[in-house]
Amino acid sequence: MLFKAESSKAENTFQACELERQEVDYTDCSKRFQEVARDFSKQYAHIYSARLNTYRNILTPIVRKKWSDRxxxxxxxxxxxxxxxxxxxxxxxxxxxxxxxxxxxxxxxxxxxxxxxxxxxxxxxxxxxxxxxxxxxxxxxxxxxxxxxxxxxxxxxxxxxxxxxxxxxxxxxWAGCGIQKPLPKLSSDKYVVLISGLNTSKTAEHMFSLHLLMEWLSGLSGTSEYQEEVSKIVRVIVAGGVLASQTNEGTENESDFIAAVELMDSLAATLSAVAPLDLMPSSKDPTGIMLPQKPFHYCLFPKAIEYKSFNRVTNPYECDIGGFTCLGTSGEPIKDIMRYSKLDNTLEVMKKTLLWRNIAPTCPDTIPCTPCTDTDPFIIYNCPAIYFCGNCPEFATDLYEGENGQRTRLVCVPNFCDSMTVALINLANLECYSMKFS
Amino acid sequence: MDKKRQYSKAPPPKRLKSGDDDDNDLPCTFEEQLAYMETDFESQEVFGEGPENQSTNMKWSRPPPPAMDPKKDTLVFQQIDIDNYNGQPMPGMPGSQLAPVPIMRMYGITMDGNSVCCHVHGFTPYFYVTVPVNFTESSCNNLKQNLNKAILEDLRSNKDNIKETTLEVRLVKAKSLMFYQGDKDITFARVSVALPKLIAAAKRLIERQPTSFGLMDPSFFESNIDFDIRFMVDTSVVGCSWIELPVNKWFLRSKDSQVKPESRCQIEVDVAWNAFIAHQPEGEWSKVAPFRILSFDIECAGRKGVFPEPQHDPVIQIASMVIRQGDPEPYVRNVFTLNTCAPIVGSQVLSFQSESELLAKWSDFFRELDPDIITGYNINNFDWPYLINRAKHLKVDNFDFLGRIRNIRSVIKDSVLQSKQMGRRENKSINFEGRVPFDLLLVLVRDYKLRSYTLNAVSYHFLQEQKEDVHHSIISDLQNESEQTRRRLAMYCLKDAYLPLKLLNKLMCIINYMEMARVTGVPLLCLLTRGQQIKVVSQLLRKAKEAGYLMPAHHGQGSDEQFEGATVIEPKRGYYADPISTLDFASLYPSIMMAHNLCYTTLVQPSMQNKINLSENDVTVTPSKNMFVKSSVRKGLLPEILESLLAARKKAKADLKNEKDPFKRSVLDGRQLALKISANSVYGFTGAQVGKLPCLEISSSVTAYGRTMIEFTKSEVEKKYTKANGYKEDAVVIYGDTDSVMVKFGVKTLEESMELGREAADFVTEKFVKPIKLEFEKVYYPYLLINKKRYAGLYFTKPDKYDKMDCKGIETVRRDNCPLVSNMMSTCLQKLLIDRDPDGAVNYAKQIISDLLCNRIDISQLVITKELTKNDYAAKQAHVELANKMKKRDAGTAPKLGDRVPYVICCATKNTPAYMKAEDPIYVLENSVPIDFSYYMENQLSKPLLRIFEPILGEKAESLLLKGEHTRTKAMVTSKVGALAAFTKKKEKCIGCKTVMPSDTVKALCNHCMHKERQIYISEIFKLRQLQEKFSRLWTECQRCQGSLHEEVLCTNRDCTIFYMRKKTGIELDAQEKTVLRFGEPSW
Structure with missing residues (x-):
């Protein structure tokens, strides 16, 4: 078990030991976010039509079941x-x-x-x-x-x-969260780390924590016991707020980013050297502002792209980690829903989006959106095992259990720059913890 | 939405009535006179066999009338329209018993919402003529006999079969309204004739040979009064007043009565002209009946490139909305459609397979609904004529029985009016007996000065609502596709019918006009179709009648006699950072007329003074050397009219303060406004040289007094408020206009300047004759005085917060400017006045100029719009040239006659005249045609800018603003079209340094810039992000405005701020996306 403060086997043996980083199968399932049409002569009516058509098919059998044929x-x-x-x-x-x-x-x-x-x-x-x-x-x-x-x-x-x-x-x-692929049974613990809001353009205060995080992930801190646990981290996902966090007041200017992107490049390189890293952009990062956001451009990370394990991904992002579907956004859609409703609890909003089967319903109405033509990429097709939301004010987690036995771990990934906290999920039992670096 | 809106700024034609009506319209202000002529028609009513009213729908029909018995019940109704016709005399009624006799008709509504038509019998037309001293009662008889004979001979055809033309001649004692001639009454002959139109004939015949009628050099009095006005004056009926028919005095018409009903009203009655009670609109009788107001809009399916013509293009939809006066929401909402239409929530949809049936059913609906007021946008000049002509073309026989008299068809009449300002304007008028056509467009054109009068622009201006606009070229496509697209069309149509109602409600037009009708005593319709004069005539006649005066029939002859207008004290131009107190004369001209007893009846002709023994003390000699008797000798009529108007206004204002009910408040507010306008129009009436009764002695005296009073105020203030008298500074009058004086007391705080202002106003008022009153109203702080009638200032009435920014005569609403000018001007003024930051204002202006030169200004800001009124202007005009050019490109979407043509001025070779440089903004965007920024600099921005900055910067303004460093950088745009474009080949350039790249590379950057790749990429991404955000905000806004998420936005409303922006952002975003892609797909 990871991070028990009073580890029972706390022997102070500082000897070097080789630990193999555990590996799991990984598939990027974000094709639908990647491949949307980007034709700006089109309007937003298409995405609504596509959404409605899909839902009609989804809802008809559910309606029949719920209210019979009367x-x-x-x-x-x-x-x-x-x-x-x-x-x-x-x-x-x-x-x-x-x-x-x-x-x-x-x-x-x-x-x-x-x-x-x-x-x-x-x-x-x-x-x-x-x-x-x-x-x-x-x-x-x-x-x-x-x-x-x-x-x-x-x-x-x-x-x-x-x-x-x-x-x-x-x-x-409502459409409900859909069917879930049966969750695989794991024999040992495997961890996924979720980080958000590194905010490298404003690092002064959390620079120290950032280094602690790096050391920890690279296995350079703690006991060998501890290191062994760290080696069970199979994947690190950065859910947005890479160069600038959404909470930042005002708009960042270009020059801030030039330095920030260099720092991030080094960090990403370091991280990728020790674990597979998925880097998602969010609304203030240097990529397009429209959802779905394209991955960061390779020219921004000349060092990190040397690593195969460095993965620049879309926002929203969906992947399959060892048979567990992992879906999430950098937080904009959830925040936007809270702005336009009286829902004020992030976890609750996340549950709502599962119930509605749409990770970004207010897109395009109040979130910038690509004028997609044939599909609505925000519809949830498979109920995820892990559903996360980046750039949250604080860490929170819950287990959502659907009507048909779906189990989804909900995670609000806090802003690292404010909370110095990351989230960890054990794929073996879908339990989730936070970890503070200060 | 699709249709041509023809605007007329000049008043629409008057209602065509009796033949000798020579009323001319009169402008509100004396300075801007317009004279117009109109081609007059002999009014010809078209009769036919009208259909019965049908009752098919509970919601449409009026509530059934109560059973009434004239022997037991009184009938009370609010009349809304009055007309007259020639008919059969009714036994037992006063007046001539020989047909034809003139009969008045009053139409109205009871408090329960039942419609009433009341025939009023026995009122005869008459006029007065002066008679020689020896004229006796027996001469009257001769006059009667001779005149009768003469008129009968004169009537060539006598198709009315008039047997007795002259009914009565009797002598009356009265005074002439014109001139003070002592207190002795003069003898007049009052000649009554059979029909109104005979008055003119009688006058003409008497004038030709006065002696044969026993008259010498006769003058005519009151021979040029409209018969309806005559009736209203003599029975004390004012516009929109309540009428009560007492028990036993009236007769109900029914199917079984001897005289059959001939109207479509629910209650039709007969009454003698002297047997009803006309309530004055005060107290209980100021209420308003629940009038039915119908607003409608039609859609026509035009052919490509041609404006719809009723001979060819079908009417495909008619949307109607009906509201009861005082209700918040319309209670009938329906749309008649040709071909099927999917249902619309909240509205009734009636679909028809044939257009004839559609029209026939709509006119049935119209009659069943029985509206009192008909409104819409441009219905007089478009919708009604189109419907009536279309129905005629399709031979829908009963369509045009639209009035309240069953057998009279509604007919379109043309009237042309000519005015100095507007040129020739054509308007149409249609008769709807008993109903009032109240075209909102005409109301707005009359009462508001706007940049544009399209329904889009107007609803944005007053309601802050954009209206989705669909280009007329796709209407036919929508009509032909499916029931869903027709539904979409129906939604537009309904909205276009609803907006006029919303606007009427917001602007309180109906209430204000009704109150105006009550105050001035003329029918509601006159207010829209006629000018100011008839209102003053109506009031003057009422007063004259009470006081025993007769009004001379003036022969309108235009005279060129000019007199000095109002004065302005030469402005001391500049930017005043200290408070400027403003002293205003309250109702200046009316109070001068009251103070000095200026009137027709008090004017003394120079030759008369000695004849009637007037001493020096009895008369006032005005600064223009005219003589009027003092009110101790004789009180003038005009002062009396003015006094009662101003007293009524005071009362209305006092009531307004105490009233809580919002609806009653709006009535009272409308009333006090109407009273104010009426008081001011009296002066104009005396000065209208082509008017009913001009009197230059009065009007020039009024302005002369005004001038001396302004001068007097100036000298008094400057004399008293001096350092020598213990005040802080010497006061200076920096400017004075018609009725206000701006004083700089030299104090630094608002409180002090207000205190001194109040004190000075009271001090000077003391020195004037009552009721002239100088009031302290406001302080301008700061104040920018540009020139005569051009100034701006922050307006304070209380020391803690300003009320508004007040701008006079500064480019803000001129239609021939592009929006950039007015936006820039208002921001500059805001910076100058509110932020008190002259440097900021200068920098802002410089920034705008630099933005303009660097192509950073949104194109919508540069669009100039002009209406295409005709194609063959003698002088070449930009918008006409452009329309022709566009026709060559695509005749289908090119602007048509009556459309508004938006354009921007583009670059062209040297010496190309400006009219050749106009281009369609859309075309400019799509082809990146370079805009001629120097045109905008020189012809649009520079003059207004220099005007406001010269008082601040002085001589150097021009060099500073227009020639500074900021004008050095200019953007170059390469056009995709044009002579050279065909020969140039686009080569990719390095995004970083703009070096031309070798033709075979696909890279974004040249080798020298490669090391800065990240940096350049980030800055390009930033541009992309901004565009993306704008793009999505603009299009989602349009989705919300059109009220649908699933349907594409079709709107082509070019008046909308974001229309061009939307297009431009899309194009730019596409280009930027491509630029970013040159760095390679991010995923590699």
Whole structure:
């Protein structure tokens, strides 16, 4: 067992010992994030259409199971008989008075009084509509709370339309997190380390912790016992905030990055030398801002790319580590949901996204997004075993258990630069710990 | 959205009524006179057999009327329109019993929402004529006989079969409105004739041979009054007032009564002209009935490149929204569509397979709904004519029975108006007996000065709502595709019908106009179709009648006599960092007229003074050397009108303070505004040389008094507030205009300047005749005085916070400027006045100039827009040339007559005239055509900039702003089109140093830059990120605006700030993505 403070076999034998780094099978499953179309003559309607189409297929059998065949599934344009209970499927859209509008900002530039910038955009007047390919309908009803859903979520609703054309919701059906590949049984402990927010452009305060982290990972600290445990780390994933963290105020300028990227190159090289490293960008890092973000460009890491184990990956990122599906983002979609709803607990939001089966529902509405044409890359196809969210204010973890026996380890990966903390997951039992370096 | 909006800035045509109506329109302000002519038509009503009203829908129909018995019940309704017709006399009614007789019709609504048509019998038209001294009662009889005979002979065809033309001649004693001629009454003959149109004939015949009627050199009085106004004045009915028909005085028409109903109103009654009660709109009677206001919009499927014509292109949709006055939301929302249309939540969709049926059913709906007020955007000049002509073309027979009289068809009439300012403008007018067409466009053009009058621009301006706009070239495609695309079209159509209602509500147009009608006493419709004059005439007649005066019939002859206008004290230009107190005369011109008793009735002709023994003390000689008697001798009518208007305004303002109910508050606020405008228009009336009764003696006296008062104020203030008198500094009057004086007291704080301002205002007021009052209103701090009528300042009424930034005469709304100019000006002023940072303002202006030269300004800021009114301008104009050019490229999307053409000025070879350099902004973006920045510098920015900076920087402003270091760097854009573009081949350049790369390499950088690869890559990525963020924010904004996530944005609203930005960002982002890719795919 790793990091028990009072290790029972704490013998002070400082002899050199060779330890083999454990290896597991690894597959990058981020093709769908990598290969989205990047045609900027296209609009965002396509991604919504693709999303809705996929969900229609996902939801139809679930709806049948949940509400039996008694109620017809109708498109909004087929709603002709008022008052008849039926099922409709569509994308939720939330009207939000406070939602920032570029149009307003442009005209406010000419106004005298500037508005105070907001960080939370919820207002009591927020209201919901459901939209399908062609139409919209206003929603009311107790069982759907406008403040705990967001724009872009697709769901099925049971209810009826009244005389004024408003749909009263009686029940809601979410897509759910999908089926999970059976989790392999491991005979020994294998660890995955999750780090986020290294923030090398602002290193002064956490430089020391960063070095401790490096030493620890390279097995240069602690007892041989300890080192043996460290050798069970099979993979390190950096979930965004590589050069700049999302929490940083203002925008970074280019010159800050030049030095930061060099430091990061060395760090990445050091890390890759000891363990396979996955490096995800996040919204402030030097790659495109639109989700899904492309991996970092190789020219930024001339030293690290010499290592085969150095892996520049997309954000969001999905991979298979020894049969465990690992999915996560650098945190933007989760934060964005919190900005536009009254959900305020990161873990809870992560559970919601599993329930909705979409890791970034508010994309493209309030997160910059590539205008994908044929697919919505954010849909969850396989229920992951590990689901993480980077750039969180503090470490938190929970085990999500789905209706069909799915087990998912949820991890909020804290910002390293603020918390000096990383997360570790033992693949053998899906347990998760934090580790502080200060 | 697709259609041509023809704007007219000049007032629309008056309602065509009696033949001798020679009312001319009058501008609100005397200085900018317009005179217009109109081609007059003999009003011809078109009759037919109109269809019955149908009742098919609970929501559409009015509530059923209560059972009424004239013997037991009174009938109370608010009238909204009054007209007259020639009909059969009704037994038992006063007036002539020989047909035809003129009958008035009042249309209105009861408080329960039932429509009423009230025939008013027995009111006869008449006029006055002066008679010789020896004219007796028996001469009256002769006059009557002779005139009767003469008119009958004069009537060539007499198709009305008039038997008796002159009904009565009697003598009356009264005074002429014109001139003070002592207190003796003069004798007039009051001549009543059978029909209104005979007044003109009678006058003409008498003028031709006065002696044959026993008259000598006759003058005519009140012979040029509209018959409807005449009726309203004589019965004390004002516009939109409540009418009560007392028990037993009225007769209900029904299917079984002797006289059958002829209107579509639910309640139709007859009453004698002297048997009803006209309530004055005060207290209980200031309420408003629940009028039905219909707003509608049509869509036509045009052919590519041609503006829809009713002979060819079908009407495919009509959307209607109906609201009850006072309700927050429309209660009827429907759309009539040709071909199927998917249902729309919250609106009724009625689909038809044939267009004829669509039109027929819509007109059935219209009649069943029975709206009182019809609104929409540009319905008078587009929607109505199109519908009526289309229905005629398709032979939909009953379509045009749209008025409230069953058998009268609605007909389109053209009227042309000519004004000095606007040139020739054509307008259409359509008759809807009993309903008021209230085209919002016409209201806005009348009341607001805007940069653009498209519905998009207007709704953005007033509601901060962008409206999705679909180019007319795709309307036919949407119509032909499926029921879903037609639904999409229907959504636009509904929105276009809804917006006018929202705007009416927001701007409170209906309430304000109704209050104006009540205050001035004219029907609602007159306010939209006629000018200011008729309002003053109506008030003057009412007062004159009370006081025993008659109004002379003035022969409008344009005279060139000019008189000096208002004065301005020569401005002491500059930027004032100290507070400037402003003293204003409250209602200057009205109070001068009241103070000095200036009126038609008090004006003394020079020759008359001795004749009527007026002593020096009895008269006032005005600064323009005209003589008026004092109010001790005779109180003038105009001062009386003004007093009652201002007293009423004071009362309305006091009521407003106490009123809590928001709806009643809006009524009161509309009322006080109407009263203010009316008071000010009295002065204009006396000065309108082509008006009903101009009197230059009055108007020039008023302005002369104004001038002396401004001068007087200046000298008094400067005399009193001096160091010698113990004040901190010598006060200086730095500027004075029509009714205000700006004083610099030399004090440094707002509190002090306000205190001194108040004190000075009271001090000077003391020295004036009552009710002239100088008021301290505001302090400008700081104040930028550019020139006469051009200034800007921060406006304070209380010391702690400014109220607003006040700008006069500075480029902010001019339509022929690009938005960059007005945006830059307002930011500069903001920096100057609010931030008090002149250096910041200069730097900002320099930054903008440098941005402009380096191509960093968004193209939407550079777009100039002009309306394409006709193709054959004599002088070449940029937008016309461009329209022709675009037609050659693609006739389908090229601008058509009536469209607004947006353009930017592009580079061309030297000496190319500017009109050849205009180009379509979209084309410019797609082909990266270089923009002619120096044009924008020299022709757009420089003048307004120099104007505001000269008072601050002085002589060196020009060299500093327009020729400084910041103007040295210029961006070069290489065009993809043009003469040379075909011969050039693009070679890749090194992203780092712009060196041309060998043609076979694919690398991003040259060898020399390779070591800086990371750095260069990061800076390119930064550019990419900015563009990506902008791109996604812009497009998601458009999705929200169009109200759909799953459908593509089709909007082509070029008035929208982000339209060009969206396009430009897309193009730039594509290019930047390619640039970044030259470094290689990141994944390798």
């Amino acid at each position: 109620h017809k599934i109708l498109k909004l344009c087929e709603l002709r008989d008022k008052g008849t209970t039926c099922v409709i499927i569509g994308t939720l859209f939330k009207f939000q008075e406070l939602k920032p509008s570029i149009l307003k900002e442009l005209s406010d530039q000419l106004e005298i009084i500037p508005q105070a910038p907001r960080t939370h955009f919820v207002h009591d007047s927020d209201s919901l509509v459901l939209e399908d390919e062609l139409q919209r309908i206003k929603l009311v009803g107790e069982c759907i709370d406008v403040h705990s859903v967001v724009t872009g979520v697709v769901c099925a609703l049971l209810g009826s339309e009244d005389e004024d054309g408003i749909f009263t919701v009686q029940d809601v059906c």
